[in-house]
Amino acid sequence: MGDTSQQLYALQFKEVKKLDTGGPVTVKALEDGNVQVAELFTGSSVIPKDAVLLKDDKGLQGADNPVVLIREDKNTPQLDATLNKVSAKITTAQYRKMTLAVQNQKQDPSDVAKTFLKNNKLI
Numbered sequence: 001m002g003d004t005s006q007q008l009y010a011l012q013f014k015e016v017k018k019l020d021t022g023g024p025v026t027v028k029a030l031e032d033g034n035v036q037v038a039e040l041f042t043g044s045s046v047i048p049k050d051a052v053l054l055k056d057d058k059g060l061q062g063a064d065n066p067v068v069l070i071r072e073d074k075n076t077p078q079l080d081a082t083l084n085k086v087s088a089k090i091t092t093a094q095y096r097k098m099t100l101a102v103q104n105q106k107q108d109p110s111d112v113a114k115t116f117l118k119n120n121k122l123i
Helices: 003-008 024-031 077-089 092-103 109-119
Strands: none
Touching: 092 109
């Protein structure tokens, strides 16, 4: 939990440790009891099964929503149709699984994407 979250939510901590921003070091510190509060990201962190998810009712963190960006000179009706098919199939859980496979398991992003496309009969 950084200075911004402490100020926004008026939190007082005995000590604030700088870890790896929602990564495996942060998760391990939380699981081992070395920290009692940690900021994790539902789309890209391994959330411990006994963790308590707090509602960010003050909007400190934006939602983990993937957004497609296409250069205007590369955009075509065929590409739009393909992206619409992918968007219709992908869920937050699948997005999270793919993100963790790339970040934590060091899988090749192209392989992860191809597996998703094949599993959903998009290729």
